[in-house]
Amino acid sequence: MTLLHYLTVSGILFVIGLFGALTRRNTIGILMSIELMFNAANLNLIAFNRFLYPERLDGNVITLFIIGVAAAEAVVGLALVVTIYRNLNTIYSEDFNLLKG
Amino acid sequence: MLEHAYLIPIIPFVTSLVILLGGKEGKDSKMPYLGIAAMGWCFLQSSVLFFRALSGRMPLEAGKEFFLHQRFPWLEWGENLRINVGVLVDGPAVTLLFVVTLVSLLVQIYSLGYMHDDKRKKRYYAYLSFFTASMLGLVIASSIFILFACWELVGVSSYLLIGFWFEKPGPAYASKKAFITTKLADCGFYVGLLILFCYAGTFDLVSLKSYIAQGLLPVEVAKAVGIGFLIGAIGKSAQIPLFIWLPDAMEGPTPVSALIHAATMVVAGIYLVARTYFIFTAAPTTMGAVAWVGLFTAFFAATMAITAYDIKKVLAYSTVSQLGYMMLGLGVYGYTAALFHLTTHAFFKALLFLGAGSVIHAVHTNDMREMGGLYKRMPTTAATVGIATLTIAGLPLLSGWWSKEAILHDVYAVSPGMWVVAVFTAGLTAFYMSRMYVLTFLGAPRNEEKHSHAHESPLTMKIPLWTLAVLSLFAGGILHYNGLFEHLVHFKLPEGSHGSHHAPAYLLPGAAIFVFAVGVGLAYKLYSGSLETAQQLRGKLSIAAETLEQRYYFDDFFLGLVKLSDKLATACYWIDSRIIDAIFIDGWALVLRALAAVNDFIDSFIVDGAVDGVGTITQDAGWGLRKLVRGQVQEYLLYVSLAVAVFATFMLSR
Known part of the structure; x- marks a missing residue:
């Protein structure tokens, strides 16, 4: 198990997340895809920490922060989805076009 | 009394305002009495000054030639422009004060009768007071600037009075003509005034006199100033060629004519020249100009009077002629003689005009061809006008004789040639004045209807007539006696100006008596009977007569x-x-x-x-x-x- 394996998994995860975020119509799906990208980044950080600087904790600590921030982001994102649903009666992202020029 | 001389112009001025703004207008207005009372006071004050000065009981200021010189600062702009207001009382001023107030008082009394049924009596008296006040201010002012202001006021008030019956076209036209003509001449005065001020930096007569006595004014400048002042005097005193307004000014009420001709307006020009005489003597050329203007005026005006048939026009031309005499006198260094003639002339000319007014009042026409034989109807008028006629014609020992002789004497001393013309003019004067008298009072009535309606004037008109008649008879003799007037005027000839010609003792009075006799005799012979002889003569000389009637075409x-x-x-x-x-x-x-x-x-x-x-x-x-x-x-x-x-x-x- 080398660094390259970890990075490959992480890259695949990120691209899946990005693809989901760009293509999902459902807002909740988009949020889930974003979580995938977060986790790809986390995996990346852990892997670099583990293989390049095993004596330090920087990568682990930042990963913990990111997990916290991601939880908060999920809360805010879901609250927004609920509010949008109440107002517009839909959660499909192509219907949110109030800022259309 | 003396130190309050400034009251003399101020009182009538205030009175005129009071009359104008207060009281009720109309035939029965009581305001005329206020005007007469005010003028009476001024006359009293002036005559006290005059008689005290005449009798030598009023002292001159130490080392000076005047009795009183008061000055108060009036306008001050910076260092160089200061104008004082004040009074300068000297011999000529005292004389003029006396004459002006006297004539004005008599004219106002006379007007009570003459204007008794005029609807604008109040306004008339206000104007009379204003007119007199302006002239008194002119006489007494110590600064030429104030003199100029009063000079213009005289012009304005004469405009108002000549055009008093402004609803008629004649007076309205005449008043405009008088105003514009004199205004034209005033430009000369004003320019002279400014030039003088630029050099001397003061308007005060006394300062100016000492300035010029020190020889600080260049002769060329004195010449320019003198000519400017002379132009002003030519307009105001109706000299040739600007005399044209005076005959037309006869459109005003006759007492006003008396005032204008005797005291207030036309003598202003003479007085201006006399008051600023030091400028003229500083530039002998201007003296020559003064003399020639005077001589021409005297002669031509006298000839114009010969053909006039309007009684007031004859008198107007005679005034112009006499003013010419005064101007001539001033021009030949006869300062005293000219002022003397001014004084006596005021008396008999006022008398003549008031007498003419009395006649016009009685027969309601100015045309002498409609008169004749009026002495039976109006004995007082006939007698007083007769005295005045003889005085102006130059009957020996009457007022006019003394003053005219004095002028002729000075003229002869400078130029016998001028003297010949002047004496000939005196003969013409005798002729046309006698002609006027004969046509009006003697002979047979030429218009029976007017003659039968004629009546003697009321007492208010007779009193001034008699007063003036007495003055015409004796004033000249009294003032001449012992050199009284000479002493009063106190004029010292400048060095080297004495005339070089001396006439034989009998020549001057002899010539004067001769021309007087010829003039009067000729007039009596031509006009006492019917007018046919005169008409034939006119037919023969029609071109000359036409020229004279058209006033030499000056108009x-x-x-x-x-x-x-x-x-x-x-x-x-x-x-x-x-x-x-x-x-x-x-x-x-x-x-x-x-x-x-x-x-x-x-x-x-x-x-x-x-x-x-x-x-x-x-x-x-x-x-x-x-x-x-x-x-x-x-x-x-x-x-x-x-x-x-x-x-x-x-x-x-x-």
């Missing part, structure tokens, strides 16, 4: 001047509107309009185009860019991802 001359200037003005207007306006105004406007069009093009297409272009481009760019913003969150995300991908590729491949 036509001035009217021609006016018409000429009118034509010139029209021509100037044409040039102005058709040439100057067309080229410089309209043409310039065309050029400017073309320039403006170019400017407009530049402004709207280039400057504005640039400004608008920036705006338009920005707007269009905005419209274009707006299409990109579609409101699709995932699209934005796609752009971000692509950008990151591109930048990442770019950075990693370096």
